[in-house]
Amino acid sequence: MILDDDPDGDWTSGGPYRCAPDVYRIPLPLPQDGLRAVNVYAIPDGDGWTLIDSGWALAESRELLTAALGRLGAGLGDVRRFLVTHIHRDHYTQAIALRQEFGAHVALGRGEESGLAEIHRSGRDPFEAHRSRLLRAGADALAATIEATRPEPGDLSVWEPPDEWIEDGAEIAVGDTQVLTAVETPGHTRGHLVFADDAAGLLFAGDHVLPRITPSIGFEPNPTPSPLADFLTSLQLIRSRKDASLLPAHGPIGMRVHERVDALLEHHGDRLDATLAAVREGRSTAQSVAEALPWTRHRRRLPEMDTFNAMLAVLETQAHLDVLAERGAVTITLQSGVAHYTS
Template sequence: MTRPELHDDPGAAGDWTAPGVYRCAPDVYRIPLPLPDDGLRAVNVYAIADDAGWTLVDAGWALAESRELLAGALDVLGSGLADVRRFLVTHSHRDHYTQAVTLRKEFGAQVLIGAGERPNIDEVIRPGHTAWGVHGARLHRAGADELATEMDAEPRGERDMAGWERPDGYLADRAVVTVGPPAARRRLEVVETPGHTRGHVVFADEASDLLFAGDHVLPRITPSIGFEPRPTATPLGDFLVSLQLLKDRPDAALLPAHGPVGRRVHERVDELLEHHADRLHATLKAAEEGRSTAFEVAGALTWTRRERTLPELDRFNMMMAILETQAHLDLLAQRGILTTEDHGVVTHYATP
């Protein structure tokens, strides 16, 4: 594998997934790590110079190619994997969490994550847990029985469940993590932003005008909502409240987990709020026309920036589209705009 090189971060002008080490602020470096077999292609890990080592925001997926690239990136910075003192993880999805746990076993780095992720991690490490179980049940609730059956029959590699252990500690909302040598201390405020997952957090460095945003605010795409082992009742409602929370805080430069740097938080939050307002309107219109299940409503909408129909998506993204539609329908029901009625395991929605 080619040794990574150090560059100033080109932002949107470059390929954000290209391996390398990208300086995006003084003593802050973006390291994109690969996500094989994943449409996102890469995850940004941020290395922050710390006292006699590094603190990393997020960690990557515990795969050999990811580890090799991370080791090479740290070598460019004059360090190694043993110099990582701490991982601050935004949420418990495997592409953010599992490499932290794997490297902890070998080098002893501390792994910290938001307190709200405890139910998800407890569920994942529970004996007998399968990643598919909860998602299959949600598809059946959405009326997508055929898709649920097809996905249940798909082979799943053991690596999907590898690398899960409890963290060293859970971070409370508004806790402050101090990073950096004594002469240049940073104060990273932990801000709970549930929605993408129930315990997602971002790290705000107000003095440096930076927000390490994880998957909560992404510059080019909208994050999935509530795709986790233990979702809340209305994850979309949680997500919209969390977006407004960031809008009410000081603006900052956006350091996302997927996509290029270079945007401002408030600008992108406005776009995400507008997007979900439009989707709620379209979802309600489809329900008013007589489509009663999440599967039926999803089939009336278009998906991705290419405006694809539901059958044009692959199975995984079809599932994600249906579950996102379910989240929008549940929020409309919570607001009293739609009613719900369960027929067996299937939830049907209707106007009052």
């Protein structure tokens, strides 16, 4: 028996769960304490299945996906297509691994093409983009710590290009009656897509709209000059569309899209205010401003965070400072490669 999804239950517990007619949520594990799982959505499609996102190419993830599909009367070879919201490894890499074995069709947003090209650039240092941003933020000590502890580059075979690049606004038929509209929502990554089923009132939101957290901004191989500005614009775009039930990549279902978008816009408005207040107190770099701000729902301070999440915090602070500069609230002066912000 397939259980109906329970928004009040443990959203990370193994599925599948029926979250809408002919839509099943399959949580797959992640090797991190923070996010814990990624939601993959399975939709029957003719004599097979279309999956929205795929999970991380890990043995445990594959095993749980196999078990969940088995409860739906299917196997890995019955997955005909993956529609991937963005290139982060917990969404993309298992799709490529399964394509190599079973031949599934993998589709990804056109805006991610340059990111994949950067991943495969000859002689590329995977930490290069993050290092330069951390040094600009005045976080040289944090950059050195990450440099000393970062793992070796992984297997690039799971970063092969997709079979299809999805254009913004593309209409994708799934099964006999369902049509998904691809909507480009840059910010989390430059080519992030959400998939809207307007007839059924559903939004497969990837990491763009999450029910409990705000996504990291611009954490990718080649971020845009102002990823937070892109993200806020994308939120406004989704707010202008018809409201829908939120089907997120991380966290439980049960929220309405407009409700959560409003909360995210309010959060970033508050964050911009707090960031500006820290500058007015005399803090001038993204590192020093990040040290003045609370982080996560538990309101942790920067020294309490592990190095990876501290890096995300500093880079997010820099993104907020750059938006303040774009709005004329602060000015930027470069001193020995470090951006200093003054009001």
